[in-house]
Amino acid sequence: MQENEHSPTYPKAFSAMKNASTVATALDEFQLHYPVDFVTFHLARTIVDSVDAPFVRTTYPDSWVSRYLLNDYINVDPIIREGFSRQLPFDWREIDIPANAHQFMMEAELHGVGNNGVSIPIVDKSRRSLLSINSQRSDEEWTPIERQFLPEWLELGFLLHRKAVFELHGENDPVPSLGTREIECLHWASRGKDSKDIGKILGLSEHTARGYLKSARYKLGCPTLSAAIAHAVHLNLITPHVSNPN
Incomplete structure (x- = not known):
């Protein structure tokens, strides 16, 4: 397939997912x-370095979802660990499975989860999402x-990302769309630089x-620059400045 060339399946899938009323329905499509x-x-x-109160939708069997939540497997799931730290799509076969995830992997297989898959990280503003596709095939x-x-x-991952943000917040997205220069200026202001220095x-x-x-x-939506810096740090638009003790 050439770059930007879609399969005959794509327009049908895109249309069905776009018109789906919820993210869960879009995943079914x-x-x-x-x-x-x-x-x-x-x-x-x-x-952030850890998964921050994620919005999750899946087509996995309810029995596996319940087991996953009951055992708090999100903290040992190697796909989640990699997915929220990487920038590019990755095949699951690339991942080294740590010792503390072996039990998790065995239970997943017992619940019908396939060994093959691919995960696609998506970054937008100060948010990160992860689309994971699983297969039982060889x-x-x-x-x-x-x-x-x-x-x-x-491309469908970005569609799902937009749909999830809308499902959570409607038209009132709490994370503003700051430009690159605005973020850069806030970054340097948080480090004590004034407008001339910046x-x-x-x-x-x-x-x-x-x-x-x-x-x-x-x-x-902040009355002062210091408040804006604090709010930008809270939204992880910029990272907090930590003074060097030396």
């Missing part, structure tokens, strides 16, 4: 249209399927740097 066994979608509220069967459909699965660092005039800080403050 995904599974219906492609030769896969299960599909799972996680949306974490912010980009390596020889799964490899060409993944190779054929992965580019369009990536302008020199970023190759901007002092006036322009001040304008970016002002627009960022307005978008964040």
Whole structure:
């Protein structure tokens, strides 16, 4: 398949998923249209080192979902660990399974979860989501399927991400859409730089740097720059500054 060339399945799947009333229904449509066994979608509220109160929808059997939640397997699931730290799609065969996940993997297999799959990280603003596609097929069967459909699965992942954000927040998305320059200026302001310093660092005039800080403050709905910095840190739009004790 050439770049940007879709299979005949894609327009049907896209239309069905777009028109689905919920993310759960969209996942059912995904599974219906492609030769896969299960599909799972996680949306974490912010980009952090650990999964932050994720929104989760899946087509896995209820018995496995219950077992997963009962045993708090999200903390040992190697796919989740990798998925929320990576930037690019990855085949599950690339993952090293740690010793503490062996029991988890055996139980997953007993509940019908296949050994093959691919996960697609999606990053938007200060949020991260993960689309995971699972298959019970052999390596020889799964490899060409993944190779054929992965580019369009990536596009469908972004569709699911937008649908999940809307399902959670409607039109009132709490994470503002800040531009790159606004985030950069907030980053340097959080490190004690004033508009003149920021302008020199970023190759901007002092006036322009001040304008970016002002627009960022307005978008964040904060009365002061310090409040805007604190709110941006809370949303993980910028990272907190930690002083070097030395």
